[in-house]
Amino acid sequence: MKKILLLLFFSTLLPKIYAQEYFPNNEGVKNTNNNFTAFTNAKIYITPTQIIENGTLLIQNGKVISVGNNSIIPKNCTTINLNGKSIYPSFIDIYTSFGIEKPKNNSSSGRNPLYDSKKEGHYWNENIRSEVNAYESFNYDQPKAEELLKAGFGVVGTHVQDGIARGTGTLIALNNFDKSTRLLSEKLTNHFAFTRSAVTNQSYPSSLMGMMALLRQMYLDLDWYKNGNSTTKDVSLEALAKNENLIQIFDSGDKLNSLRASKIAKEFGLNYVLKGIGNEFERIEEIKKTNSKLIIPINFPEAYDVSDPNQANQMELKDLRFWNQAPTNLKVLSDNGIVFALTTDKLKKVEDFRINLLKAIKYGFDKTKALEALTTIPASILGKSNEIGSLKTGSYANFVITSGAIFDEKTTIYENWVQGSKYVINDITIKDIRGDYDLTVANQQYKWKISGEITAPKSIITTLDSKKVSSKLSVSNNWISTVMKSMDSTKTTFSRLIGYIDDIQLLSGKAILFNGNEVKWSAVRTAPFIKPIDSLKLEKNNTIIATTFPNVAYGNSKKLTPQTLLFKNATVWTNEKEGILEETDVLVKNGKIASIGKNLSDASATVIDAKGKHLTSGIIDEHSHIAISNGVNEGGQNSSAEVTIQDVVNSEDVNIYRDLAGGVTTSQLLHGSANPIGGRSAIVKWKWGLSAEEMLYEDQPKFIKFALGENVKQANWGIVNPTRFPQTRMGVEQVFTDYFQRAKEYDATWKNYKVSKGKSKAPRVDLELQTLVEILNKERFITCHSYVQSEILMMMNVAERFNFRMNTFTHILEGYKVADKMKEHGVGASTFADWWAYKFEVNDAIPYNGPILHNAGVLVAYNSDDAEMSRRLNQEAAKAVKYGNISEEEAWKFVTLNPAKLLHIDNKVGSIKIGKDADVVLWNNNPLSIYAKAEKTIIEGVMYYDLQKDEEQRVAIAKERNELIGQLLQEKNKGMITQEPKKAEKKEYQCDTLEN
Template structure:
């Protein structure tokens, strides 16, 4: 054994020199030696699962030389006896901005549409060339906070931009700066935030950021193949950093799913930095197969003592406070690999209490230790250096009084690369307990409690009067100041003594009159920690998670049913018209049968006598359920972005739409630019994921826009800078882009048909022009925001010039003026029933617009373009009867079959027909009545809204709110830190809404 140890030591000496040993040493005494330090008789956690009882840890030159129970200790060793104490690997935080100055925000508010940089990527939020180590400066004060919390190594990077550049790995070595840098480039960082240093207008939305990332990866691939004529330092850096650990700061459960989607598209492997709300979508999170970095920044309790303020709180926020401590447990139980981070903590002192709280809520202690040691080490590819106490690892470890995740445990020392940082005095003796105190023959009772290193004193006289006293201890010297009973005296009695043992204390006393006497104290009872019943930590009852985890969410995801509606008035929207007292059978998500006296033994019978059954309402133009921006207005064309990336499956407006009988909506980009983004056709499957809501195999659509919005006439900008600024400029934008798209498409067709793929330079993939080329090839349809007749005619002329058709004019409030031209072009109309005069370009709008276009043979739909109107589209349809004498059947088609036709999905939805999707609504009366209410809204055979269940939900929500408020009031009674209630302000998007 000894021979093997000597050989091991020799090999280390042969290959391992001091890091950067040429650094000048300006200290009076050299601080580096070749001696060993042996820590003996400790409980050593070599890894979270490899534990050695009464073991020895041998350290030299910042490295672990050996660990075990039979380690031979060399002669030139300093031995430290740690009997009764434990040694753990120091923690690792792989996601910080430690030592990095916060980037300064660009104060120039004038939007920039180009870049001022030369030799870098065209968008200034792509900052992949940034290297954290080049701007790193060791932060001694912050390092001490981390050391006290048990951390020995941190990964750090510049938190700015979408592609943020490389991160570095730093040892929290306060004593040897030459060893602090473990790896200069270890990680490569990305995120969904625009750089604060740029005033470039693009991207201005989340969907724009996702599109930019896609374009960046396409450009990277093209660049790596040698197709570019110029050098791009940003793409060069991306290439050089490809083998680094790729970390994506998603900062939200839904954004994690979005980042994972991009990773899958490009064959990437992101480590996702989450938010702490992953438990709310755990099954979708699990399906990503991603590894995570998770913060433990739990929300403070809300002060809801004021009922008026409590009423401002949304249930989802109250729930999140209640459920957040379970996140780590849920992640762990679902087999998700994750590391922990201190990121987002307001103060480092909250780290340990939050972690202990998570453990109390079921997070396994071994998993907790792994998340702080072996997992981050493995994710960083540094398992051979950090995260364990195996031979050859860095000597990064903490010494504790006991089990590290026990509330009573004290962290004494944190050693980093063999350098000791003292957190608490390990030699301090525990003098806590009850004593008989004698000062100059006068008897007292003395109680000492508090913490070992910060004890508290309570002295009582023989006649049971309490004296004020203050106790301090340092290097086993005890000092106590006692205030006299006589309040007129300003002098104090001072007790001083050295602790020989903890049973009998003694020393010198200096009385208030200055005379010196002896004092002694004999322990009469051992210390017992008092349990404050008001602060006894009892877990709050955790509320069940719903899908989504907001008010009116489903405790269990609803499933398809076999339903038989008996004796309904059925609005078929087919040649059969309206059928009285008719049965409809729904089976396997489809309409299985329509007729009289239908029976099915497996079906749930619904008595629909006196009620009306219709197909679900389809809203052709909506902006609800979109995350972080309905407009990407940074450029005059944003054809590369798609709403499908940013569907917000948790928007309460989805539930409200279902309550109004809406089953399908087209979510459109706004009207900030002539060529907007691609749309998303969704089925409102409340509780499902965004991906599950997307209409399967949906036809491609894109939003175009005309009028005031796109030329920035009503933006409130004093000096608008973006082209176009006139209506004729808008026409030129269309002509220019379609000409470019035509040339782009021809270039690719030529390349693909040349037979020389891989032998000649390929055209650059341009997502914007690729999308526009799809329009030219009849693979994508245009829905165009429009008002004025001259512009309506203009776009049809542009379409004729490039040989494509405009699919839908939406709004189209002057459509009645050009209905004949629209019919000739073959375009449909999606309009408002009776909106007018809300801005200058709609002054000529009339409520007869829809019926006039309908009578001209145009497919006409009524849309909402508004979160409030979308749940009353049945009443909007009724206005076609009022203003245009349209029959009730035809008016109902304005919000069902006709929008289905405009969206090219009428083969599956829009009418009650055997074989079509079972997207239906049961109304209590004629759906065109102002008294009509949806009793059941069904999508593909699944009941997503039920009016009776809605009533039950309201009662349950009130009960849950009261229970959560009760828990919060108890927290306040315990003296916990509280925060003021906050009302969540939700932005309802409209066509012209721009993100701040």
């Protein structure tokens, strides 16, 4: 017994002495070490594609001195033999807020918004915070650093994640032991985002389109400021100018926003690195066309717990599908040749980074590409390839030591060296004995499973007949000690096993049995250890659902193309002088109406039997708010003429498909009515599956939304103490007068400057006033939200005072009172068929309004202003027949030709005429009938809606939902972490909808 105790004493002492020599204590005071350190016999990844077997890495003073197979090891060198181990460059995360305190919400201003900035000497909008420098407020966060070090990271870029222009980011080495060398670059990146600042209560911008307009104005102001035109100092613009040559990083936060950010970049000759969100695969063609480098998070969504059918039914297909498809994003990006780096951003826990990355690899992401996305690519994006991201001579000594291939789930990361300083993750001297063994103690046979962590293994011992033997295992300094507990009918006995770990394939030593006898024991390894939880998380057993265009319910399996179509024997509503033609053929070819007549033929055409059916031009909705992203109102100021809906068309809104099912082919998407002078509109064709840019009507006329009445004077806003002008209807008139006068003076200033040929200082480009000048110059048309006759007259008087004409009064529910004045002015009406009494200022509305205006000679259209009504505008048109005895043919024009005329696009759409765009709808009944269904909706020869296909899609969608729910149920049965299903709360925009 004394011999055994003595042996145990020396066995614990000697390895500890060895460990202290091999692993110097990194706690406490750090002594400067100028010696060489050589890591020999390792597989070294100099770069992801430059690999050395049995190589030597030599470092000194935090830098790589040499790397290769024939490196000369200096005499005064500490040599570490890494036989069987691998060395990789440490990872780089260039998008974090590491060491930066999260800005706190500014609640000092109470509920009321702030309209003017209180910060003198700064940019006029407090969301532009370009003067902020991350390094000035940086505090090294050691606990967070250790999380990142354990995940393999050695360098991070960090910045203040607040505001639209966020200022500069700094580059930090995760060196826990030498703070003097951590700061690699004070100002390396310049950051932007579509996010308001938390530290301002300034009302503008409140919408995504407002943020885009603000960025445009900021860049215009920057150019003007740099050219010495300002008479005052602006620290925000000065900072922007100084930081122009830094790497410009834009946190877009969504695939569509990435396209929007790249649009701004193109306008101003910029080169943004786009930080995405992980859904880029859904719009991969458009993302690729941006030619941008990306930063991609890998925060895959957890599986949904769909065991409750009622909750499962609340889930939208796109969310179920995204869970299924998200792990393929990195492969899709890589396969399309897009350059991207990876980030830990948006992860709940940094430790999930490795799990998610290995899952992406299971789903086809190449391991070499993965390593590049964490090393050489982020280094290249930052322009730091000579310092970080590789183990080339002269680079920082930032590397991890692993037991094997870094993206093998069985691999252990031992150490992470940053600038030559070692951070121990797992003790490399401790042998990993985890696995399955056949255990023999004396002549007794057992099965032994060792799991848990390397430094804290867990033991499960069973007899050959599967009876569990209680056991406890400990490992220290490569000595193993196990206690086996046995019980019989009379007492509990213990056997103790000890031994030195020499070969993990064969463990052996001495056992002291319960009776004091010493015997030999041995354990032969039969299987390696695999982490059961990780393996479960990484198991690939889900069939990936194919991406559609768009990647939501009713998306197309491929992008649709024009067809040659021949409609035979249809009742054709031409909206032209020919009127309604019976049993007539219409040929659609090359996206146009090619021929109209009887007995037409075309060998290349798909023939559609339209006998007994009605063919019309597509419905045109003059006033719609569907398919708009993140805000229909920019109500932060009383004029927002600088914003445009064209920036924020949401091409994936299912209401587009619903409109097509209701025969709508074209809509004008209007700004809301939160302010007297709203934003510019977007005229779109509903080309379902194409991008927002492809939906925009080509060379569209310029429009802007104005508004009158309760909304603009904030009567219904619920603000305790409204502060924004105007507060009254007479104030609304003054807003128009003031702004148009300012626009006149602005225009005159620029004309004088051009006449002087630039001899004076250039005026500041003002996007807001520039837009109003277009109205004065009759280059932009106004659609004006209106109700009350007094304000309708007022608005026409203001227009005439400034020598232009109003184009359209929309809503115009008291238009019947002033029809003669409207006719005289030359303004059209886009109204509701029979809405009234939904607020005080519409109490005088009547369903005869449209017909009365029509009969007075005013051009009249019916609009929706509502996602539900827009898909039944054919029935709204029929109300003109009911209430006004308007002919069916004229009533149909209320939703086709007349809105086309109001929008100045009737040369291409609104009627069936040879040469016009083939935007047509085939109805199974008279289109004014409540029984009418759109069977086919065609835009420029492309069939974007087909009733028969719709029925097939419904069956396919149900099948897909069932398949995805089955996959999710399997995830739960396997013990995976799940989240509660959430019903997507979709905000349907109307005129008065405000963003929070």
